Amino acid sequence: MTGAAVRGAAVRTALPGPQSKLLLDEQDAVESAARTYPRHTPIAIAGGDGAYLRDADGNLFLDFLSGAGVLALGHNHPELIAAARDQLGVSGHSLDFPTAVRADFQRRLIAMLPEPMRARTRIHHCGPTGADAIDAAVKLCKTHTGRGDVIAFHGGFHGSTQSTIAITGLRGSKEHLHNLLPGVSFFPYSYCYRCPLGLAPDRCELNCTQYLENILADPNGGVRKPAAVVMELVQGEGGVIPARPEFARRIREITREHGIPLIVDEVQTGCGRTGTWFAFEQFGITPDVVVASKALGGGHPAAVILYDESLDGWAPGAHTGTFRGNQLAFAAGAALMRIADRDGLLAGVRETGQYLREGLLALAARYPFLGEVRGLGLMLGVELTAAGEWTAAEVARRIRTAALHRGLLFELAGRDDCVARFLPPLNLSRAEATEALDLFGAAVTDIAAEIVTAEKGTPAP
Numbered sequence: 001m002t003g004a005a006v007r008g009a010a011v012r013t014a015l016p017g018p019q020s021k022l023l024l025d026e027q028d029a030v031e032s033a034a035r036t037y038p039r040h041t042p043i044a045i046a047g048g049d050g051a052y053l054r055d056a057d058g059n060l061f062l063d064f065l066s067g068a069g070v071l072a073l074g075h076n077h078p079e080l081i082a083a084a085r086d087q088l089g090v091s092g093h094s095l096d097f098p099t100a101v102r103a104d105f106q107r108r109l110i111a112m113l114p115e116p117m118r119a120r121t122r123i124h125h126c127g128p129t130g131a132d133a134i135d136a137a138v139k140l141c142k143t144h145t146g147r148g149d150v151i152a153f154h155g156g157f158h159g160s161t162q163s164t165i166a167i168t169g170l171r172g173s174k175e176h177l178h179n180l181l182p183g184v185s186f187f188p189y190s191y192c193y194r195c196p197l198g199l200a201p202d203r204c205e206l207n208c209t210q211y212l213e214n215i216l217a218d219p220n221g222g223v224r225k226p227a228a229v230v231m232e233l234v235q236g237e238g239g240v241i242p243a244r245p246e247f248a249r250r251i252r253e254i255t256r257e258h259g260i261p262l263i264v265d266e267v268q269t270g271c272g273r274t275g276t277w278f279a280f281e282q283f284g285i286t287p288d289v290v291v292a293s294k295a296l297g298g299g300h301p302a303a304v305i306l307y308d309e310s311l312d313g314w315a316p317g318a319h320t321g322t323f324r325g326n327q328l329a330f331a332a333g334a335a336l337m338r339i340a341d342r343d344g345l346l347a348g349v350r351e352t353g354q355y356l357r358e359g360l361l362a363l364a365a366r367y368p369f370l371g372e373v374r375g376l377g378l379m380l381g382v383e384l385t386a387a388g389e390w391t392a393a394e395v396a397r398r399i400r401t402a403a404l405h406r407g408l409l410f411e412l413a414g415r416d417d418c419v420a421r422f423l424p425p426l427n428l429s430r431a432e433a434t435e436a437l438d439l440f441g442a443a444v445t446d447i448a449a450e451i452v453t454a455e456k457g458t459p460a461p
């Protein structure tokens, strides 16, 4: 999409509109039953400009999905397009041969790390998906430790390959898949809104980490010392659940005490999403392996693991993949990092995130079925609760549909998909944030009008 900046969501047709319907029907006839988004968001995409996405019928949506977090600067950012376009005429693909654009990307990426990590960090480029990079990280740690098991957390999500499904909490995704990666144990995450140990924060002494500590120390605990612990600092698909800072710190201490490499999965939280380049910076921990993808390539496929040089004992060819070395992603990703520095992007993420959070909290104070507002930076979620006759999942689905019809696009996450999850562009303006709050608020009001709350037995305000 080119031309003047578009401002203001506008949905002028029923959804799907006629042109979208043609493309959706064709898709339905050809594509796999495993596809997801268009089932609940019935649009075909024509283009986009910044925070706005345009469907095939000319409807404009404020896009708080951002390609599941890939589009850090929204749709068609001119400088990211220019960087990729300029590179296209030079070379597009390099396997793992060195190139100037790759070196520039790497220099910038290392510079984004906290200073003490920079000199000790090695980069491995992976097949350009988060799942492939997680797989590589686990392989690296297995090779280094000579151990085979992995510890992961309830609610975690790490991808859709068979090894990453194995370390993902979502039970549904493994129900019909036998023989996944063996040796995976799950431990409780600090999901305090629904504490897995049945505690409330005021009655909790970090019992979840205590439990992990006890099991690792217990000769009868049944869990072998693993090759790695894999952790998200804000669980994304799990329902936008930030780790409690003391939880993350204690996990780091325990893993260090036991000589277990800690892999932090920053596939979703990375590249500025939470208001620092990587989320781990806000938790005061130094991971052994950092996994990044999604926004890393400025909208183009890229995935890396960044790890401490002491782990670098794997053999040449230990993790290959034809599509490593995407030169367009290096060029656009380097441009993203340059823009982040130049424009104070991370401070903007923190400020706009705070503004959105306050708006959502104000809304939650009015509607009891908005259970908890949480997140970091511009990775925000609202956990919906059951209301009247409806389950939390039904409330969430209805709000998503009402918002879509008003022009706000977002995804659901969490247990039973009962969390409205917002991943707007990182350069979202204050006006766009206000518009999103208005649209979400209007959708919530639409649904409230249909709900008889259990508490009051009368229609919600």
Ligand SMILES: Cc1ncc(COP(=O)(O)O)c(C=O)c1O
Residues within 6 Å of the ligand: 068, 128, 129, 130, 131, 132, 134, 157, 158, 159, 160, 232, 236, 237, 265, 266, 267, 268, 269, 293, 294
């Ligand atoms: C935290 C996290 N890890 C890993 C992945 C997998 O990334 P990909 O879909 O690129 O394989 C995702 C994808 O959403 C993710 O959110």
